[in-house]
Amino acid sequence: MGEPDQADLIADAVTAVPGVVGLHAGMFGEVATYLPGHRVAGIRTNPDGVTEVHVTLRYGTPVRDTAARVRDAAAAVVGGVVDVTVEDVVTETSAS
Template sequence: MNEPTHETADLADEVADAVRRCPDVVDLSSGPFATVATYLPGRKVPGVALRDDEVEISIVARQGRPLPEVADEVRAAIASLVGDRPVNVHIGGMQ
C-alpha cells in the first residue's frame, strides 16, 4: 500500500492483534533485516507488511506444533481482514 491512511493503520493494528491471539504465536517479529512492517506516520507495526497484492506476516512461534500448521492458523486468523490477498507467513524464530 503506497500511501498510509487511517484505514491502513487500523487494518495493520487489527491484523497484528489477530495474529497475536493465535495460541502458537509468541509475538510478531520484524523479520530478517527488520523489513517486515507497515510504516505509518510516527510509528510502525512490526511483523505486518500490508501490500496491495499480498500480506506478509513475520512471527516467533511457540515450540511443539508443526510450523506449517502454525502458518495456516495465522492465515485463518486474518483471512476475513485481508480479503483475497495471499498471506505469506515467515517464522523468524521459536520459543
C-alpha cells in the same frame, strides 16, 4: 489515536493465535507497516494485494498448523492472499 489501521487489526488477530509468541520484523527489521506515529513490525501489505505476516512461534507448537491458523486469522481481516513466514521458534524461557 483514531481508529486502528488494518495492519494493527491483523497484528491483533495474529498474535491471538495459540502458539504465536509475537510478530517478527525480519532479519534486518525490514518487514513492517509504517503508520502515522508508529510502525507495525511483522506485517507488510504490498501493492499487489499480498499481505506478508512474519511470526515467532513457541517451541513445540505445530509449525504448519499454526501457520495455517495465522494465515486464516490474517485473511479474515484483510481478505486476499496472505503469506506467512515463521522467522523464529523460541522456548518458554526465551519467550518472556
